[in-house]
Amino acid sequence: MKAAIIGSTTLAVAAGLGFYTWTVSQNANGVPCGDTSVASAAIGGPFELVSETGEMVTDIDVITKPTLVYFGYTFCPDVCPLDSARNAAAAYILEDQGHDIGTVFVTIDPARDTPQIVGDFADNFHDEMIGLTGTAEQVDAASKAYRTYYRKQEGDPEYYLVDHSTQTYLMFPETGFATFFKRDHTAEQIAETTACFIDQLS
Amino acid sequence: MKLNTLFTAAVLSLTASVALAESEIHVMDTTVFETAPTAMAGGGFMQIMNHGDTDDKLIDVRADYPRVEIHTTEFEDGVAKMIHIEGIPVPAGGMATLEPGGFHVMFMGLQGTPFVLDEIIPATLVFEHAGEVEVMFKVVARGEHGNMNHGEMNH
Numbered sequence A: 001m002k003a004a005i006i007g008s009t010t011l012a013v014a015a016g017l018g019f020y021t022w023t024v025s026q027n028a029n030g031v032p033c034g035d036t037s038v039a040s041a042a043i044g045g046p047f048e049l050v051s052e053t054g055e056m057v058t059d060i061d062v063i064t065k066p067t068l069v070y071f072g073y074t075f076c077p078d079v080c081p082l083d084s085a086r087n088a089a090a091a092y093i094l095e096d097q098g099h100d101i102g103t104v105f106v107t108i109d110p111a112r113d114t115p116q117i118v119g120d121f122a123d124n125f126h127d128e129m130i131g132l133t134g135t136a137e138q139v140d141a142a143s144k145a146y147r148t149y150y151r152k153q154e155g156d157p158e159y160y161l162v163d164h165s166t167q168t169y170l171m172f173p174e175t176g177f178a179t180f181f182k183r184d185h186t187a188e189q190i191a192e193t194t195a196c197f198i199d200q201l202s
Numbered sequence B: 001m002k003l004n005t006l007f008t009a010a011v012l013s014l015t016a017s018v019a020l021a022e023s024e025i026h027v028m029d030t031t032v033f034e035t036a037p038t039a040m041a042g043g044g045f046m047q048i049m050n051h052g053d054t055d056d057k058l059i060d061v062r063a064d065y066p067r068v069e070i071h072t073t074e075f076e077d078g079v080a081k082m083i084h085i086e087g088i089p090v091p092a093g094g095m096a097t098l099e100p101g102g103f104h105v106m107f108m109g110l111q112g113t114p115f116v117l118d119e120i121i122p123a124t125l126v127f128e129h130a131g132e133v134e135v136m137f138k139v140v141a142r143g144e145h146g147n148m149n150h151g152e153m154n155h
């Protein structure tokens, strides 16, 4: 019941994200990068989560360079791997261009996604992809900070499914949120827009 | 005696219709993607063609895992939602495509038995009319450097 209530509040925020989807984003110098953005205020910020080695980490530890951040769960055999593989592909493109780029996968299913499971999942796509989990409270706080939506479906205690939003956020260590990408953005588009922000912000 | 004849006729016609229907369903590109060693679930994908003149439906998938279901994924305002469905229609003369982001076979409870590259996962597809069809899912990589986008799905 608690989860359901949390879910409906964050859904309203997710709907808000959609509203801004078609506005053209601008970087710090007022030059457009890519085709999507949201008002940059209040997305992201401090979080406290648990790394794949079981250590407590904060946003300062995790976002040490331009970073693509995605929220999903490893029990999802379909959408999350596809989006994670795409984000990894974008990172490989950017690395080939000489950019330093990080990728992060935050589980919204901490009950099943142990540090090891989320770490293995992330490593499957990119050696450097960071997998994060935490307590239910930590994950919920991080999800709220990033305005993502998730809701555990009713059903089997072991094989339950979780609805979740699928945006990928581009975050910078100093300036925070830059833009977000939707599922239908390709690795190439993400790489191009990210490179644009990196060039302008550094 | 009369009853016996009727019974034989019924069995014969049943056998015939199953055999006929079976020959109408063709399954291609049965694949699952390799998973991390500790993965709990994996998705199965394929194309199903119905060369017959009767609509059919994939109603069950059996494999040696604790739970196997037919799922679809729906998207609403950027939120992905997996849904357990009763079946996937395969229209007469048409086809059904199971691919990432849509219909998939959901293999659950993999713990300790991940999908390892190039391995084969035997499964039984159950169709409403064609009955059981044995298939082999091949474990494939997600692509070089995970470099796969929606336009490059090889189905």
Ligand SMILES: [Cu+2]
Pocket: A077, A078, B071, B072, B082, B083, B104, B105, B106
């Ligand atoms: Cu599923």
